[in-house]
Amino acid sequence: MDIILLNDPAADGSERPRVFSHAGVAALEKLIAWMGEDRTPFDLYAYLPADEDERRAALVALGTRLRDFPGAAYLIVPTPELTPELFASLEQHEVVNVILLATGEPLVREAEALRNVRAHLDRTPDSALAFGAWVEDRDGSDNFKRARLYLRAGISPEVITAPPIARTRRESAAVIPPELLEGVATCSLFASALTIDAYGEVRLCPRDDGGSVVLGNLFTSTPEELVTVKGTQTRGIGGYSACGTCDQRARFTWPERKSLRIEQLLASGAHRGGLADDPFARLSVIAHRDLTSAGEDAVASDLAAFEERLKAWSESMKELDPQPGQ
Amino acid sequence: MRVSIETPVFKGGWLIPCIESVLRQTSADWELSLVWDGGDALSKSILERVETLGHPRVRVWYTENQGIANARRFLTERSRGEWILPLDDDDILTPDAVEKFLAAAARKPWSGIIRARRTFIDEGGSHVAMKEWFPFEPRHFLHGMITDPYNHCQPYLIRRSAYDKTLGWEGFDDFHYAGEDCDIFLKIEEVAPVELLDEVLYRYRINPLRASNELGPAAAHEMWRRLVDRSIARIGLPLRRRNDIQPFAYDRHEPHANATKASIDFVIPFFESDEEELPYAFRRPSAFMRPAHIRLTPRDDVRQRLERGDVDRIDVAVLATPQVRGELAAELLDDDGAVVSSATAAVEPAMNVTKFVKLPFTRTGERDVPLTLRLTFRPAPGNRTELRLYAIDSNLMMRLFRRRPGHSRAQLERCLASLRRHGIEDDAIHVVEKRQSSAANRNEGFRRTTKPFVCFLDDDVELTSDAADILLRELLESPADLATPKILDVHGRIYCADPFFDMLLKPVPKGLGQPDDGAYDYVSDVPWLPTTMLLIRREVFHATGGFDEEYVGSQMEDVDFVLRARQRGFRCRYVGTAAIVHFNQQRNDCFDENFARFVEKWSALPALFETVKPRMGHETARHH
Numbered sequence: 001m002d003i004i005l006l007n008d009p010a011a012d013g014s015e016r017p018r019v020f021s022h023a024g025v026a027a028l029e030k031l032i033a034w035m036g037e038d039r040t041p042f043d044l045y046a047y048l049p050a051d052e053d054e055r056r057a058a059l060v061a062l063g064t065r066l067r068d069f070p071g072a073a074y075l076i077v078p079t080p081e082l083t084p085e086l087f088a089s090l091e092q093h094e095v096v097n098v099i100l101l102a103t104g105e106p107l108v109r110e111a112e113a114l115r116n117v118r119a120h121l122d123r124t125p126d127s128a129l130a131f132g133a134w135v136e137d138r139d140g141s142d143n144f145k146r147a148r149l150y151l152r153a154g155i156s157p158e159v160i161t162a163p164p165i166a167r168t169r170r171e172s173a174a175v176i177p178p179e180l181l182e183g184v185a186t187c188s189l190f191a192s193a194l195t196i197d198a199y200g201e202v203r204l205c206p207r208d209d210g211g212s213v214v215l216g217n218l219f220t221s222t223p224e225e226l227v228t229v230k231g232t233q234t235r236g237i238g239g240y241s242a243c244g245t246c247d248q249r250a251r252f253t254w255p256e257r258k259s260l261r262i263e264q265l266l267a268s269g270a271h272r273g274g275l276a277d278d279p280f281a282r283l284s285v286i287a288h289r290d291l292t293s294a295g296e297d298a299v300a301s302d303l304a305a306f307e308e309r310l311k312a313w314s315e316s317m318k319e320l321d322p323q324p325g326q
Numbered sequence: 327m328r329v330s331i332e333t334p335v336f337k338g339g340w341l342i343p344c345i346e347s348v349l350r351q352t353s354a355d356w357e358l359s360l361v362w363d364g365g366d367a368l369s370k371s372i373l374e375r376v377e378t379l380g381h382p383r384v385r386v387w388y389t390e391n392q393g394i395a396n397a398r399r400f401l402t403e404r405s406r407g408e409w410i411l412p413l414d415d416d417d418i419l420t421p422d423a424v425e426k427f428l429a430a431a432a433r434k435p436w437s438g439i440i441r442a443r444r445t446f447i448d449e450g451g452s453h454v455a456m457k458e459w460f461p462f463e464p465r466h467f468l469h470g471m472i473t474d475p476y477n478h479c480q481p482y483l484i485r486r487s488a489y490d491k492t493l494g495w496e497g498f499d500d501f502h503y504a505g506e507d508c509d510i511f512l513k514i515e516e517v518a519p520v521e522l523l524d525e526v527l528y529r530y531r532i533n534p535l536r537a538s539n540e541l542g543p544a545a546a547h548e549m550w551r552r553l554v555d556r557s558i559a560r561i562g563l564p565l566r567r568r569n570d571i572q573p574f575a576y577d578r579h580e581p582h583a584n585a586t587k588a589s590i591d592f593v594i595p596f597f598e599s600d601e602e603e604l605p606y607a608f609r610r611p612s613a614f615m616r617p618a619h620i621r622l623t624p625r626d627d628v629r630q631r632l633e634r635g636d637v638d639r640i641d642v643a644v645l646a647t648p649q650v651r652g653e654l655a656a657e658l659l660d661d662d663g664a665v666v667s668s669a670t671a672a673v674e675p676a677m678n679v680t681k682f683v684k685l686p687f688t689r690t691g692e693r694d695v696p697l698t699l700r701l702t703f704r705p706a707p708g709n710r711t712e713l714r715l716y717a718i719d720s721n722l723m724m725r726l727f728r729r730r731p732g733h734s735r736a737q738l739e740r741c742l743a744s745l746r747r748h749g750i751e752d753d754a755i756h757v758v759e760k761r762q763s764s765a766a767n768r769n770e771g772f773r774r775t776t777k778p779f780v781c782f783l784d785d786d787v788e789l790t791s792d793a794a795d796i797l798l799r800e801l802l803e804s805p806a807d808l809a810t811p812k813i814l815d816v817h818g819r820i821y822c823a824d825p826f827f828d829m830l831l832k833p834v835p836k837g838l839g840q841p842d843d844g845a846y847d848y849v850s851d852v853p854w855l856p857t858t859m860l861l862i863r864r865e866v867f868h869a870t871g872g873f874d875e876e877y878v879g880s881q882m883e884d885v886d887f888v889l890r891a892r893q894r895g896f897r898c899r900y901v902g903t904a905a906i907v908h909f910n911q912q913r914n915d916c917f918d919e920n921f922a923r924f925v926e927k928w929s930a931l932p933a934l935f936e937t938v939k940p941r942m943g944h945e946t947a948r949h950h
Binding site: 056092292306 | 338342343346354368371372375422425426428432433449450533675706708709
């Protein structure tokens, strides 16, 4: 499960602890260490903080402290904010992976910022910086022009044109897939990424930043709790207000990486959240009678049913746990 | 897999839901080990089906009947997890038991056992509203021994590394080898603490076939009596149980009434370094001194007058923050302002902790004259442009060192010579010279000892009085279990007297820097003691498991050890009628990290930090 760290574009000046603070980075380290224990790869995406102190803390964290895990850390930078000063900081702190975020600014401004990228890459051929880009998926011709701008700037040729976590919201007439509403399937962004806002609160997804649903807090919840509580909301995905205005519905798939531990915690949470019976969480389907005083037929029947359940369990574990005993 | 769930199997009646409660855990971090202990055919039949599955997470063995304790031992010897979770064959785990136990283990890595709560179910699996018949609270101790051994039950998670330090699962053969669970609590508690987790993680099935039903109350009481008596003997406590029903009370006797200092083994951890620390201002702040911050920016400098400039290294205390990176530059200036020597050192980011930046100087000739230290800070590009230093009473917090090959060994020889001068034989002195933490060296040193009393001594201490005799007499007469004398610095001023905890839980001494005019020449009960010179009864070490080797370097592990002893009801005495001299060669600066661990471990037990109240019939302070 990937981790997405949001920023707070309009700092509220409150005293709430921030993710990019002493305590916040320590909590992130614990979360990342826990997620990395089963060696399932995952990535970390962090929006560039607006506040100067937090920005420096984020660069230090991404460049040094938050590197020891089976995946990559990406810093998401709105393209116009990529100034020469920021380049210098990125190089200094050895933040390698940068995703440029097209913000809907006029193409002229984006072109100018992208020229800085080109100039920096030309000036420092040994730079380890690697740029990707998320160009918002829009209807209209600007989209194509925008993508071409990024390609010409020397950004990775695999410019993603449908970023699921662009920060703007738009009204859209797209229909929510029925399987989302029935809770049988879930939004892949919700299921495959843990979204944490600037204050450590876990959100449904980046579009729900500032919304009313809080799924836990990085500072006060254990990693297990963060994932399990997230699972409890599985049934509601598709019905939240953030879902109603999401213009990415059913038009993208966030990469999914299987982790047995994460899957089981989500399933447990989903069961608690009232989803259809999860046979791995409910015990009432299992007979609790004293078999030593049951008749022969009852014993035989229970043993046969037990054997079937054992096989079903073993089969279900093969996909989730391909290397058992590790 | 970090958790080994272990189930000795004897009855098959409710074995299926027992096994399935494990398969349905929310956490995948477990293995299940089952041994058929010569029980009924039904249980064997169920296990055969499990075995046929051939899943690597679930393993099955078959043995002749050997009793519950031996069956548990069999499983623990073959399981692999870092933690052990015993599960009875007719009970079930809640679906999140492994998940919650592991979360608690991550929060309290020092635990030997983590005990959670249980609820009750009937033969059909329905909840039974029944009050728990065993207490769920911290265990109680008197004179080092537990008074309420029945204060335990399932579920509990055992740390394997703690288990491996004990004799393992044992039961009483005349009780079908039962009593093993109460016994393992007693044994583990001698090496690591029992922590409580206030969550229900287990469902205990009330049914007529439970083995515990066969024992009956009389047998249970007999078992508990035997277990505490066995523990008293194992630890070597000078106690006799006074009553038959819990809470147990104990009479204490003194088996060493005629002991002399010949009954003491001395353990000295030695860490060689070729440098001498020079006197400078305050060696460390006392409880009531709060350092001021001094901001050092590129536009200015900070100066500190040094009474003598023959230093080879100066360690400057700075506040390391995530934003600050750069170079701290230092110059030693003579009275004309000329630079005599210079040094630079990198300042690295850290998470808001006090760090000592080491500035190495090149000595040019003898500089045993006053000099001025000038500090400037050159931040790295893009960093915050100020560095915070600490000062107390207008003196920078620093430590000054001079290279002196063989200095620390000379300190050790002085310590040893003072011991010999006071009649301590060489075979009673155990110097542990290994490049490891003081805790590890002391634990290793203890293992070399045999006498009924052990004195831990720092290598930079000199006995100037018959402190060992006086401390021993105090242990015998009070009676007490741990004792420390008054500690003086090389100038004869107080370094540590009558220690206590301040409001922030920091261990602090009284009298720091004051003249030794007799104001602290008394004896009192105290909440902690330093290991500069610490005399203990041997059984204190056996009852507590020794020093926690997770502490880095040489700070806070002594306070932790003494709190463990006090938690078990041992008595700590400050003996101001004896004194030693401490030359204070501190060799690490990991106080912040060690203190953070200490607070995490102990802050939930505030009673241990209070000033010790006087006992009935004893004075709090006895002046001589």
